[in-house]
Amino acid sequence: MNEFVDKKLSCLCGYATPDNRPYAFNIIAAAEWSWNAKGRSPREFAAAWATREGFADPDAVAEWAMRMGDVGWNLYGSRVPYSAFFGSAAASVKQRRVPTLGSGMYRYYTSLEQLDADLSTCRWAEAQAEALGSPLLKSEARAVGGMLGMLRAIHDLGATLQTIEGPDEAARQELHQGMHTLALAAQKAVTGHLEWKDAVEGWDGAARFIDTIDCIDKTASDIGEYMATFGIPDPGKPYRGRSISKWAAEDFDKERTITREVDVTDAIFGPGTYVVGFKYTSGWHGLNISRVALTAAPKANPEQRTEIAVDEHNGVTGARPVDNEYALELTDVPEDSVFTIVARISGVSNIDKPENRRDCNGEVWMRRAGSLPEDMPLPPLPPMTPEQAAAFGPPQFKAEGLHVGILGGGYGALGIKQWLQQQEGIEVREIGRPSVAMIKPCAVVIIPQPFSPDTVKPEDVQALRAAVQGGMGLVVTHDAAGFRDHPVIIPEVCAGGKDKSRQTKWTVAAEHPVTAGIATGVAHPQSYYDQIMLLPGKSGIVLATQEVDGEPVAIVGEFGKGRYVAIGLAVGLSADTADTAPQGAEAQLMLNAVRWAGQRM
Structure with a gap:
C-alpha cells in the first residue's frame, strides 16, 4: 500500500474470488492501509488482528504471519498453483527438463536452498499453529508446504530425467523416490486446503476452490501416469479423484432421467470405501443424481452382474453442489471380475431451449476414501520390465514405415500423437527431449509448442539442425516456430514468429505436396483460437496464409539433406486448450507435412 501511495495512486479496487470470507485478514489489512498507509507496521497489524480474534499470544501469531507472509509471496507470486499446475508443471517432467530457477513457477526461487528454507518455515509454522491451537493457521501452513514440496519434487524429477538416455536402474530409484515425495506433498496440499476451508467460519467453498484441489491432484496424477511408463508406482493414485465419465445435454434428448454405466475395473484397488462425485463444468443447467451403485461380474460372463454396493440419496451439482458425492462400501473384491458404476441421473436437453439457456455439462469422478500415512516409507521398487526399459529411450521402432518421434508434454502433443497412431504407414513414439540420442532413430521429429520456452535448449537446437542437414525431417507448431x-x-527456412493473431481461418497460398488435397480459394477453419504469423527465411516457401491479412502461417523448405515445416497453427489443440484430434484441412496439412518431411533427399 505504501508503494501505491508513493506512486500517487488515487483508487484501489480489489476482486476477492469467490468472496471476502476466505481472505478476511488480507481484506482488512488492505482496508486499513488504503485509509492510513503510513500507520501501523505489518507486524503491528497482525498482532492487533490476533488480539481481536482472541488468540492468547498475539505476538506469536504476528511472528507466524510475518514469516509465512514471505513464503506465501514467493509461492503465489510464482503463480502456484494457478497457472503453473494447469499443465506446465507436469509438462516439465514429461519433457525431461530441469525447471529454470528464477522464472516461471520458480520465479521467486533463485536457488534450491531458498526453496528448502521456505519448506522449513512451513514445518515450523505448522508446529507453531498447533501450539497456538489454530486450525486455520495450521491448515494454511500445510497447504502451502504441500505445494512447495511438489515444486521441490518436480525439480528433482526433472534433474534426474535430464540425464537419462537409456535404461538406468540407479536413476529409476531416484525417480521412485521423487514420485513418492510428490505423491505425499500433493496429498498434504489437498488435505491442507480442505482443512483450511473447514476452518474458515461461515464458508462452504466454491467452484474455484474445487478447481484448485483438482489442479493439484491432476498435476500429481499426470506426472504419476508418466512415471508409470518406467514402472514407477504412484502411491497416491487410488486416493485422487479421477475422471471416469462425462455428461452433456445431448445425453438427455430422449429422456430426462437416464442410467449411466461406466467400467471402473481399473479404479478398484481392493476393499474399502470408494467415493463417486459429480462435477458441473459448464452450461445453464445442472444435474440431479438419485442413485449410484457398484456391480461386479465375472470377466468370463460380464453380463452376469451382481450389485455389491449402493448409495441412494438425492444430490445435485451445479453452480453450488449439494450432496453430490456417493460413498460405496466395498467389503470384498471378487476375483477376476469386471466392476461397473451404475448411476441414475437427470439432466436437461437443449431441445426447445432458448440460445442463452442451453447446455448441461459435467464429469463424474471416482476415488478411494482415505489417505496415505504422511510418514509412509519408500516401498521396494519392482524389477524393470523390457517395456519399461524401452520407455527410457531412445525410441525403439518396431514396424516398417515412417518412424516419427514427437516431443511429449506440449500443447496439442497428445492430440497429434494419438491421431498419427491411426494413420497408415506411420509409427509414432514419444521422445522426452530432442537430444542427439533421442532423435537419432527418427525419420521425422514433431515439436508441438512446449509449455515453457526453455524446453528446447541451445544444444537441442544444434542437434536438430545437424539432424535435418543429415536428412531428418522436422515439423513444429505454433510458438515452437520461434515466437x-x-x-x-532453422532460420534459413522460417525466421521465427512475427506476431499472433486471433484469426481462426487460413487459406492455401501455393500448390505443394504439403498442401495436396486441400482446396484452394477456400478459408479453412482451425481447432485453436489464434495463429502465429511467421517470417519466411531465404529458402522458405509460404504455403498457407491468414484469411484476412494474408500473413504466412505455414512455411516449408529444404535444409541440407532434410526438410523443415513450420506451422503457425496450434494443431491438436482445441479452443479451450485441450488436446484434440486434428480435423479437416488442418489434419490434412499436418499429415502431408509429416509425410513430406520424412522423404529423405
Whole structure:
C-alpha cells in the first residue's frame, strides 16, 4: 500500500474470488492501509488482528504471519498453483527438463536452498499453529508446504530425467523416490486446503476452490501416469479423484432421467470405501443424481452382474453442489471380475431451449476414501520390465514405415500423437527431449509448442539442425516456430514468429505436396483460437496464409539433406486448450507435412 501511495495512486479496487470470507485478514489489512498507509507496521497489524480474534499470544501469531507472509509471496507470486499446475508443471517432467530457477513457477526461487528454507518455515509454522491451537493457521501452513514440496519434487524429477538416455536402474530409484515425495506433498496440499476451508467460519467453498484441489491432484496424477511408463508406482493414485465419465445435454434428448454405466475395473484397488462425485463444468443447467451403485461380474460372463454396493440419496451439482458425492462400501473384491458404476441421473436437453439457456455439462469422478500415512516409507521398487526399459529411450521402432518421434508434454502433443497412431504407414513414439540420442532413430521429429520456452535448449537446437542437414525431417507448431522466446531452429527456412493473431481461418497460398488435397480459394477453419504469423527465411516457401491479412502461417523448405515445416497453427489443440484430434484441412496439412518431411533427399 505504501508503494501505491508513493506512486500517487488515487483508487484501489480489489476482486476477492469467490468472496471476502476466505481472505478476511488480507481484506482488512488492505482496508486499513488504503485509509492510513503510513500507520501501523505489518507486524503491528497482525498482532492487533490476533488480539481481536482472541488468540492468547498475539505476538506469536504476528511472528507466524510475518514469516509465512514471505513464503506465501514467493509461492503465489510464482503463480502456484494457478497457472503453473494447469499443465506446465507436469509438462516439465514429461519433457525431461530441469525447471529454470528464477522464472516461471520458480520465479521467486533463485536457488534450491531458498526453496528448502521456505519448506522449513512451513514445518515450523505448522508446529507453531498447533501450539497456538489454530486450525486455520495450521491448515494454511500445510497447504502451502504441500505445494512447495511438489515444486521441490518436480525439480528433482526433472534433474534426474535430464540425464537419462537409456535404461538406468540407479536413476529409476531416484525417480521412485521423487514420485513418492510428490505423491505425499500433493496429498498434504489437498488435505491442507480442505482443512483450511473447514476452518474458515461461515464458508462452504466454491467452484474455484474445487478447481484448485483438482489442479493439484491432476498435476500429481499426470506426472504419476508418466512415471508409470518406467514402472514407477504412484502411491497416491487410488486416493485422487479421477475422471471416469462425462455428461452433456445431448445425453438427455430422449429422456430426462437416464442410467449411466461406466467400467471402473481399473479404479478398484481392493476393499474399502470408494467415493463417486459429480462435477458441473459448464452450461445453464445442472444435474440431479438419485442413485449410484457398484456391480461386479465375472470377466468370463460380464453380463452376469451382481450389485455389491449402493448409495441412494438425492444430490445435485451445479453452480453450488449439494450432496453430490456417493460413498460405496466395498467389503470384498471378487476375483477376476469386471466392476461397473451404475448411476441414475437427470439432466436437461437443449431441445426447445432458448440460445442463452442451453447446455448441461459435467464429469463424474471416482476415488478411494482415505489417505496415505504422511510418514509412509519408500516401498521396494519392482524389477524393470523390457517395456519399461524401452520407455527410457531412445525410441525403439518396431514396424516398417515412417518412424516419427514427437516431443511429449506440449500443447496439442497428445492430440497429434494419438491421431498419427491411426494413420497408415506411420509409427509414432514419444521422445522426452530432442537430444542427439533421442532423435537419432527418427525419420521425422514433431515439436508441438512446449509449455515453457526453455524446453528446447541451445544444444537441442544444434542437434536438430545437424539432424535435418543429415536428412531428418522436422515439423513444429505454433510458438515452437520461434515466437515468444521459443528458439528459432532453422532460420534459413522460417525466421521465427512475427506476431499472433486471433484469426481462426487460413487459406492455401501455393500448390505443394504439403498442401495436396486441400482446396484452394477456400478459408479453412482451425481447432485453436489464434495463429502465429511467421517470417519466411531465404529458402522458405509460404504455403498457407491468414484469411484476412494474408500473413504466412505455414512455411516449408529444404535444409541440407532434410526438410523443415513450420506451422503457425496450434494443431491438436482445441479452443479451450485441450488436446484434440486434428480435423479437416488442418489434419490434412499436418499429415502431408509429416509425410513430406520424412522423404529423405
